[in-house]
Amino acid sequence: MIQPHGVILAGGLATRMGGGDKGRLGVGGRSLFARVIDRLEPQVDRIALNANGDATRFADLGLPVLPDSVDGFVGPLAGVLAGLEWAAETGAPHIVTAAADTPFFPADLVPRLLLAAGPEGVALAATRDEDGKLWHQPTFGLWPTALRHDLRAALEGGLRKVLHWTDRHGAGMAEFPVTGLDPFFNINTPDDLATAEAAL
Structure with a gap:
């Protein structure tokens, strides 16, 4: 099977961190971008970064x-749509997305998502909290390029919530265990950054 392309989602405004590129924040002496790239790269065919504004500020990363x-x-x-359109140009059947502010996501994310794919090829990651409640991780998913036109139409029609669209397409679910810190812990605030430092 052809490995999916990887897309790091960094197109948000990072308002709770005072703006700027959250991926540049350091954890344990390395940027979030570096940690996410290192974790995703062995699992995919190639990687691109979804981000807005002046693209030259990311030149050091060496990514589209x-x-x-x-x-x-x-x-x-x-960001998913941008990734799907990029991957479709290269003939890739899928992309897998990962958030730029989530440095500890599973090293087996991609194979688990591929195994969990629903009938249309969509899958999302999920975890359960200590009370057994299921939490979908909508920025970590497997997305088929064949659905890019459908996704564009949905966005242009006003749809914004990831789960509303994935439910339409029978998304499968890859549930990951939580041992200590949730592997999809993401950094939104200065306190989160301190938690990540402590986790290392």
Whole structure:
């Protein structure tokens, strides 16, 4: 099977961190971008970065930079769409997305998502909290390039919530165990950054 392409989602505004590129924040002496790239790269065929604004500020990463092709910062699905359109140009059947602010995601993310794919090839990661409640991780998913036109139409029609779209397409679910810190712990605030430092 052809390995999916990887897309790091970094198109948000990072308002709770005071703006800027969260991926540049350091954890344990390395940037979040570096940690996410290192974790994703062995699992995919190639990687691109979904980000908006001046792409040259990411030149040091050596990755293609994919801006949202839907205006207005409409959320992670816009980054998914940008990734799908990029991957379709290379003939890749799928992409896997990972958030730029989530440095501890599983090293077996991609194979587990591939195994969990629903009938249309969509899958999302999930975890359970200590009370047994299921939490979907909508920025960590497997997305088939064949659905890119459907996704664009949905976004242009006003859809914003990831689960609303994935439910339409019978998304499978890859549930990952939580031992200590949730593997999909993401950094939104200075306190989160301190938690990540402590986890290392």
